[in-house]
Structures are given as C-alpha cells and as structure tokens.
Amino acid sequence: MSQHSDINDTINSLDTTDEQTSNNTSAPIDTDTNARHEIEPGSDKHIRIVNTFMKRRTHMNKNAELALTAPEFSEYLVNNSFGNGDLSGIDDLRALFADSPNGSDAPLTLEIGFGLGDSFIEMAAAEPARNFVGVEVHEPGIGKCAYMAGTQNLSNVKIINGDAIQLLKQLPENHIDRIQLYFPDPWQKKRHYKRRFVSPERMAIVTRSLKQGGWFHTATDWEHYAFWMVEVLDGFAGLTNKAGAGNFTDRPDFRPMTKFERRGLERGHGVWDLIYIKD
Numbered sequence: 001m002s003q004h005s006d007i008n009d010t011i012n013s014l015d016t017t018d019e020q021t022s023n024n025t026s027a028p029i030d031t032d033t034n035a036r037h038e039i040e041p042g043s044d045k046h047i048r049i050v051n052t053f054m055k056r057r058t059h060m061n062k063n064a065e066l067a068l069t070a071p072e073f074s075e076y077l078v079n080n081s082f083g084n085g086d087l088s089g090i091d092d093l094r095a096l097f098a099d100s101p102n103g104s105d106a107p108l109t110l111e112i113g114f115g116l117g118d119s120f121i122e123m124a125a126a127e128p129a130r131n132f133v134g135v136e137v138h139e140p141g142i143g144k145c146a147y148m149a150g151t152q153n154l155s156n157v158k159i160i161n162g163d164a165i166q167l168l169k170q171l172p173e174n175h176i177d178r179i180q181l182y183f184p185d186p187w188q189k190k191r192h193y194k195r196r197f198v199s200p201e202r203m204a205i206v207t208r209s210l211k212q213g214g215w216f217h218t219a220t221d222w223e224h225y226a227f228w229m230v231e232v233l234d235g236f237a238g239l240t241n242k243a244g245a246g247n248f249t250d251r252p253d254f255r256p257m258t259k260f261e262r263r264g265l266e267r268g269h270g271v272w273d274l275i276y277i278k279d
C-alpha cells in the first residue's frame, strides 16, 4: 500500500499554511487551547505550532499527585511544573545523571510519550546500567511514572514534562543511544495526519540527536500508520531499517507490552515494530 500521496499532501499542507512544528522555543503549552503561538525569530510573523498531542484532562490519582508534590519524588522530575511543560534550560540529558551511580556516560534511552509509564518503568528496572529519560505532556501519567520510579527506588530514571519535539531541538547532536516511541497517537483522520509524530520533518529532529549507530524504535497498532511509518523512515536518508527496507521487525524481547498495545490487541488490531539505525 503506497502512502506517497498522503504523505505529500501532509507536507504540502505544512508548507502552505502558517502551521509549523515548533521552532526552538521555551514557550509553554497553553493548556486551555492546546496550542502554542509564537513570534517567528527575526520577524514579527505569528506562527501557530502543530502539536503531535492533545492534552487530555483525566483524573489524577492520589499516588500521582503525591509524586508530583512530595520531596522524595523530586529527584525524578526534571521540571516539576504542573500543567506547564516549560523546557527552559534542559539542553543535556546525560548531565541529569552526573550524580547517579551510572553517571552521565552510561547508554542513554529517551522514551517519547510513555503514557502512564508502566512499560517505561519496567524497561528501566530491567536494565539498571542504562539511563532512561521519559518525556510526556500528560501530568497524571508523569505523576504515576514518578511514583513507580520512587517506590522501586530506581536511580536510572528521569522524567520531563513537555513536548518531545521542542526538547529534542534543545539537545546536542549525537547525544542519545536509543529513542523509543511506542504507540504514538495515530491521528486517524486525514486532516490530522500532519500531527503524526513520524513525519520527514520531525524525523530530521529525532535523527539529529541520535548517536551514530543509535536506534530509533517505534511500534504501532494502527495499520495505516504502520505503512506510513515504513515509507517515511525507509525514505529518510541517514537511517537504515534493521529488518531491511520495507520490512517490519518482530517485537524485541526488551520491549514490554504497553497499555495502548494491549488495548489495540483487545480490539483486534495487529502490532508493527520498526527499528532504524542511524548511519
């Protein structure tokens, strides 16, 4: 199934409207409108940012709230700012572990959009010699994830509240060993395809911060997005499909089943994993 026309339509729509992915900015997300508006650097042009997420207002359970406020969990929260997502000054993920047992040179994984964090924490607990940073915009999930890290006394986890695209733009080149994006929002309607995380322009931002030989690992339960992803990623210069062009990979043992994956399977969806290596 070729998605060429869908992908090209999306790129064209990004070019012909004033909507763009975020430029380097510390502008916080407006939690009422879920939009970010910025003044383009060097001009007075107003630009509206296309986010890959929709902020959800869901119930915050007591443990999540505790973790977002109690000092014993603060070591996990890089920017403990309720509803804000201010990423100012976060420009080095390795430095976050300078005082931890692993130190800052240990292999580093960044998970984008960990949701409630169950599978992210399971991976971090299973690989204590690797450092794990998670970035999410959903505060109940951030709180729950910090709570699990704290109750398991993990020393290799840090959590960032904010937009992963904005964060990645602030990081150095060749910085991260693995970037994982599990079951990203599929944005099923054609007019929303431009919100899909896997797009040529967002992949340029992801790839820049990956180390040479580093991995980008993604998985989805949405068939249209799976074939869209393989087309975007196979066509992206600088990345090589570990399973060979056009192929998906089996779920590797190190990736636990995620909450959204389980929900997809219950609805009869398939699951497609993709791993790409930076050349």
Ligand SMILES: C[S@@+](CC[C@H](N)C(=O)[O-])C[C@H]1O[C@@H](n2cnc3c(N)ncnc32)[C@H](O)[C@@H]1O
Residues within 6 Å of the ligand: 052, 053, 054, 112, 113, 114, 115, 116, 135, 136, 137, 138, 141, 162, 163, 164, 165, 181, 182, 183, 184, 185, 186, 197, 258, 259, 260, 261
């Ligand atoms: C469909 S959920 C999947 C959650 C989890 N990975 C799982 O499989 O259960 C996608 C998550 O990605 C988050 N997300 C989407 N775009 C993001 C971005 N640009 N930065 C940070 N988080 C993002 C959303 O808030 C949401 O929690």
